[in-house]
Amino acid sequence: MKYFISSTRLFTKRIYSWYVEFRQKPDYQTGNLLNLPTPYKCQRRAYHVNQSHQHGSRRRLRSNTAALQSSRPFLPLRAFSLSTHLQKRGDDHNIPGSDSHDREDEDDDEDIDDSEVDQLFQQQVPTVGEGDHRIFIVHPDVKWGTRKQYLTTADLMMAEAVGLVNTLQNWSVIDKMILSTKTPEKKMIFGKGNFQTLTDRIRRTPGVTAVFVNVERLTPASEKEFESAWGVKVFDRYSIVLHIFRCNAKTKEAKLQISLAEIPLLRSRLRNEVANLDQQGGGSRYIMGSGETLLEVQQRLLKERELKIRSALERLRRKRHLLRSHRKHRDFPIISVMGYTNCGKRQGSMGYTNCGKTTLIKALTGDVALQPRDQLFATLDVTVHAGTLPSHMTVLYVDTIGFLSQLPHQLIDSFSATLEDVTHSDLIVHVRDISHPETLNQKVNVLNVLKNLQIPERLMNSIIEVHNKIDLVDSYESSEPNSLAISALRQQGLEELKMELQKAIVTNTGKQVMTLTVDLCSSQLSWLYKEATVQEVDVNPDQGSAVVKVIMSAAAFGRYRKMFQSC
């Protein structure tokens, strides 16, 4: 902690000394293409590039007073409140043993306040811009070779892309096209003939405001080429998903993680903007007196922003660690619930639906505060909810963010603080929407992401697979081993699932629920409170004893017997 505080102080001091140094430079001027926070705002004029969406129009520079007004000097870093993990709404108050004392432990005078996070979040120019969009979607279809996706089809991938766009308010799909390619890795993605066909079709479609190329990530060079060929904005899956995240982000943690995931996009946008300025003879000029070019200044500001976000997230990680050790100390087994986020499937008038992680946790815990939604990536934060298994053992269910295919690791990485909880759980439940045509492909994707997260082997080997939404499939029967068919919504198959969870928890942790009679004159009860998880105490005052229900591992029970043998 001491080391952390002193390094943070050093970091802040450094930033301040740069600030003082820069202030002293007489004719210091720079542009602020990305609306980044700048400590020397008052001394310069800032510029931003206003890109018109009109056909073939050129970018132009204009003075950006708004950017000047919104930029603020660096603030000293402060840490997070823990409310992001155990939702304040009361997820922690239904965990036995959770009390105000724990919240005091978790509270920290270094808490970062909402306005500071909001400032970081808002200052970042949204990667796809504000407002409505009428989208033309193109899906590059690789027919053979190593890049072909064998577990899915181009139609299903297109349906998923349409689902992503439709999830955004006031966005609509105006036209779509599946176009085959043999060279998806090349700058232009498609061959010359196909590219021309595509360009003609986009140009002939009235009202298009942006094109969504359904690939994981476009290189800055491809993006630039496409934008100049089609005269409108171009998005990839990374930018669309990030925009959905941005719209759904509620907590400080989610906002910071999204801000971090946006950095690579801002970086490539910056390269494009500066390349454009270069063509006009301005980008790589030295800014008077500073010894830095415009690109270097912007890159440095971006780096500083990234450091600031990472540092705040690191504090959050430390707090998570603290929280986790509290949970461990109390010996509550932890069950992480994971699954794919569906898009591209309509279910009656209900809109697009996901696999049902939150619905399942709600059914298992009876937590009425939980809100399953017909929305992609509705859950962006890890939340913890307590429930009981048939032996009355209390377990904690961790609700997590959904996964999607073809998402770059960078995006998952920025959520690693959140997903770290999964690696520390005692059991993983993998929820699958069995009514979805791509259910097998989705399973492979989820398992791949879990592998990339370096989930310990013992956890990977004991995953319980839940086939959800059997109410939507006529007389469904699972043919896969270690899987259970349920309907979280209709509460079917939940008792069997709880029994399976219990068996797996006992195998994975060696913990059992035991009922012990203790002598109230001895230190037995306080020992149990310290070393195990006391669930219930039934005092018998006449006999000076109590019947205690406790969760304990075999090792702890051995120690208990040794200590209190004579009792």
Ligand SMILES: Nc1nc2c(ncn2[C@@H]2O[C@H](COP(=O)(O)OP(=O)(O)OP(=O)(O)O)[C@@H](O)[C@H]2O)c(=O)[nH]1
């Ligand atoms: N028919 C049916 N619908 C279900 C079932 N389980 C969940 N749903 C519906 O699926 C939709 C999505 O459920 P959620 O629980 O929010 O899904 P999620 O996996 O948590 O989604 P994200 O948090 O966005 O990743 C909701 O409309 C639920 O009512 C089920 O067993 N049967």
Ligand SMILES: [Mg+2]
């Ligand atoms: Mg959810």
